[in-house]
Amino acid sequence: MAQTLYDKLWQNHVVHQEDDGTALIYIDRHLVHEVTSPQAFEGLKLAGRKPWRISSIVATADHNTPTDHWDKAEGTAAIDDPISRQQVETLDANIRAVGALAYFPFKDARQGIVHVVGPENGATLPGMTVVCGDSHTSTHGAFACMAHGIGTSEVEHVLATQCLVQKKSKSMLIRVDGELGRGVTAKDVALAIIGRIGTAGGTGYAIEFAGSAIRGLSMEGRMTLCNMAIEAGARMGFVAVDDTTIDYLRGRPFSPTGEIWDKAVAYWRTLTSDEGAQFDRVVELSAADIAPQVTWGTSPEMVVPVTATVPDPAKETDPVKREGMERALQYMGLVPNTPISEIAIDKVFIGSCTNSRIEDLRAAAAVLKGRRVAASVKLALAVPGSGLVKRQAEEEGLDRIFVAAGFEWREPGCSMCLAMNADRLEPGERCASTSNRNFEGRQGPGGRTHLVSPQMAAAAAIAGHFADVREAL
Amino acid sequence: MEKFVKLEGLVAPLDRNNVDTDAIIPKQFLKSIKRSGFGPNAFDEWRYLDVGQPGQDCSPRPKNPDFVLNQPRYQGAQVLLTRQNFGCGSSREHAPWALLDFGFKAIIAESFADIFFNNCFKNGILPIVLPAAEVDALFAQVEATPGYTLTVDLPAQAVMRPDGKAMPFQVDAFRKECLLNGWDDIGLTLRHADKIRAFEERRRVEQPWLFAQ
Numbered sequence: 295m296a297q298t299l300y301d302k303l304w305q306n307h308v309v310h311q312e313d314d315g316t317a318l319i320y321i322d323r324h325l326v327h328e329v330t331s332p333q334a335f336e337g338l339k340l341a342g343r344k345p346w347r348i349s350s351i352v353a354t355a356d357h358n359t360p361t362d363h364w365d366k367a368e369g370t371a372a373i374d375d376p377i378s379r380q381q382v383e384t385l386d387a388n389i390r391a392v393g394a395l396a397y398f399p400f401k402d403a404r405q406g407i408v409h410v411v412g413p414e415n416g417a418t419l420p421g422m423t424v425v426c427g428d429s430h431t432s433t434h435g436a437f438a439c440m441a442h443g444i445g446t447s448e449v450e451h452v453l454a455t456q457c458l459v460q461k462k463s464k465s466m467l468i469r470v471d472g473e474l475g476r477g478v479t480a481k482d483v484a485l486a487i488i489g490r491i492g493t494a495g496g497t498g499y500a501i502e503f504a505g506s507a508i509r510g511l512s513m514e515g516r517m518t519l520c521n522m523a524i525e526a527g528a529r530m531g532f533v534a535v536d537d538t539t540i541d542y543l544r545g546r547p548f549s550p551t552g553e554i555w556d557k558a559v560a561y562w563r564t565l566t567s568d569e570g571a572q573f574d575r576v577v578e579l580s581a582a583d584i585a586p587q588v589t590w591g592t593s594p595e596m597v598v599p600v601t602a603t604v605p606d607p608a609k610e611t612d613p614v615k616r617e618g619m620e621r622a623l624q625y626m627g628l629v630p631n632t633p634i635s636e637i638a639i640d641k642v643f644i645g646s647c648t649n650s651r652i653e654d655l656r657a658a659a660a661v662l663k664g665r666r667v668a669a670s671v672k673l674a675l676a677v678p679g680s681g682l683v684k685r686q687a688e689e690e691g692l693d694r695i696f697v698a699a700g701f702e703w704r705e706p707g708c709s710m711c712l713a714m715n716a717d718r719l720e721p722g723e724r725c726a727s728t729s730n731r732n733f734e735g736r737q738g739p740g741g742r743t744h745l746v747s748p749q750m751a752a753a754a755a756i757a758g759h760f761a762d763v764r765e766a767l
Numbered sequence: 768m769e770k771f772v773k774l775e776g777l778v779a780p781l782d783r784n785n786v787d788t789d790a791i792i793p794k795q796f797l798k799s800i801k802r803s804g805f806g807p808n809a810f811d812e813w814r815y816l817d818v819g820q821p822g823q824d825c826s827p828r829p830k831n832p833d834f835v836l837n838q839p840r841y842q843g844a845q846v847l848l849t850r851q852n853f854g855c856g857s858s859r860e861h862a863p864w865a866l867l868d869f870g871f872k873a874i875i876a877e878s879f880a881d882i883f884f885n886n887c888f889k890n891g892i893l894p895i896v897l898p899a900a901e902v903d904a905l906f907a908q909v910e911a912t913p914g915y916t917l918t919v920d921l922p923a924q925a926v927m928r929p930d931g932k933a934m935p936f937q938v939d940a941f942r943k944e945c946l947l948n949g950w951d952d953i954g955l956t957l958r959h960a961d962k963i964r965a966f967e968e969r970r971r972v973e974q975p976w977l978f979a980q
């Protein structure tokens with residue numbers, strides 16, 4: 295029978311299955327960061343259990359780490375906030391005690407956001423199950439992986455057993471055909487999809503992204519797209535293997551070599567949905583219809599093209615939805631029917647596991663080159679996703695473009711995506727952000743987040759308000 | 768994990784779609800390396816008028832009188848009633864820890880986000896999905912009736928209203944067993960240790976690239 299990519303990935307990892315369909319699924323790669331792991335390591339220790347397979351673990355510190363003044367003190371002493379420092383040091387101690395395939399501690403040359411670090415080191419390989427105590431683990435689905443976020447109890451479960459107890463999800467195919475217009479990116483595709491199916495549209499599904507527009511995306515673009523699958527409610531999203539996948543992986547530190555590489559590639563080539571495979575739901579979008587997107591509310595589904603206006607709750611018939619819109623507009627300080635391009639911003643954030651890879655920085659820099667951030671913008675931050683991304687960007691001279699335009703060029707980390715460190719919005723401040731969540735308070739209590747692509751963030755930085763990047767290119 | 772069998776509890780209504788885990792427990796409280804003590808900061812940004820800091824005593828903080836869980840009639844609630852896609856966003860298990868610490872043992876909604884739903888079971892919280900019409904009716908009854916309680920009967924897989932109406936719900940057989948017995952998942956999985964080992968050995972031979980040292 296014709297199988298979907300998801301069927302193949304699932305089947306390849308079932309260790310044991312109960313009559314009700316509950317299965318024990320083997321985990322190949324376990325990514326670990328400082329925020330969701332301490333209680334799991336402690337639980338393991340208290341129960342007197344040993345980790346099952348240390349070589350599955352790749353760890354880094356990213357959420358709490360500061361993005362500036364790394365050299366002001368030795369090691370973790372450069373982290374001012376004592377509780378953040380304690381969490382980072384707890385991870386250091388846990389990995390020291392337990393071991394790992396790789397650990398990129400604070401300030402390491404390869405440290406960075408866990409979902410940037412895994413793929414760029416070849417620690418994420420096609421056909422793997424990849425888990426992490428972080429919902430954006432869906433990012434790794436770009437490599438045809440079954441990759442999803444887990445809670446801390448499950449982190450402990452994977453540490454102790456190398457398995458998870460799972461039930462198979464339903465399958466959804468999202469096909470985007472045609473060619474993306476100039477200035478339209480994977481981020482816009484992701485937001486347009488969420489705008490279409492809603493933030494709960496993918497709940498209970500594993501999403502496969504396919505179609506010529508997806509095939510045309512680089513691995514960076516595919517990661518951006520799969521990263522946002524969770525914002526569409528799906529625990530995971532993935533893209534089938536093709537030449538782009540294999541070309542990306544060749545020569546990465548943990549990629550196989552020699553004969554094993556050839557054997558791996560032969561297997562990876564099978565990681566596609568068979569002709570005629572059946573999905574539980576199919577959604578189709580035309581790439582040509584997608585314009586640069588801007589969110590206006592407090593949920594990623596509250597999104598419109600940059601050419602549109604802020605929606606009017608008076609036109610919504612569902613009372614719960616209407617009230618939700620009114621609450622969002624009030625929180626965001628917006629008036630219905632205002633053109634998106636008239637919304638002025640206070641801060642700009644280019645970074646996060648959605649959009650902090652080299653391609654994102656190049657795209658933003660292309661817009662910024664020879665231009666200046668508007669005087670009304672209080673802070674514009676560029677935060678590379680990892681030490682390796684940062685170094686490459688500097689080799690290409692992108693840092694100089696950012697700085698000349700008036701951006702601050704920072705050290706890698708999650709930064710203002712969730713504002714656990716010092717990078718954050720003040721109450722009422724409005725931000726053009728390349729991150730993935732515009733929830734209330736996400737970037738700082740009272741902060742107002744608008745999700746956009748890196749190009750759109752750059753265009754907004756220059757204009758001081760949202761602007762259609764297609765006119766700036 | 769605490770067992771969950773039957774619960775009769777006061778119901779608190781949170782009439783919103785898409786309540787995310789950032790709202791349930793804001794990020795500054797995730798810096799803790801413990802599993803407990805998150806209750807006073809559950810819904811922190813909605814519950815208090817100031818900005819909360821980790822480690823702070825919350826009792827003198829100014830409360831937001833408009834936030835529903837601050838109303839005297841809902842104090843001591845054990846059942847949370849809400850709408851669609853509850854628990855969306857971040858995978859933080861601190862969200863169920865905070866809700867449990869606050870006192871909630873069951874959550875009734877039209878739908879839940881996957882990861883949150885899963886995390887509830889790991890902590891002895893029962894998440895219950897009911898049809899929109901029944902959730903609507905419950906909201907109307909809760910708001911009209913001070914002291915409104917519901918009985919959640921896990922063995923019978925039903926929520927009982929005070930007027931005698933029983934609303935059946937679905938729950939996975941495996942998860943139900945775990946909740947009823949308060950079982951530790953890891954112990955259960957380790958019963959299959961031999962199978963896991965055999966699977967792993969086969970994999971090591973067939974796909975050696977997955978086992979880089």
Ligand code: SF4
Nearest residue numbers: 430646647708711712
């Ligand atoms: S960048 Fe943001 S979304 Fe990504 S892992 Fe860090 S905090 Fe989470």
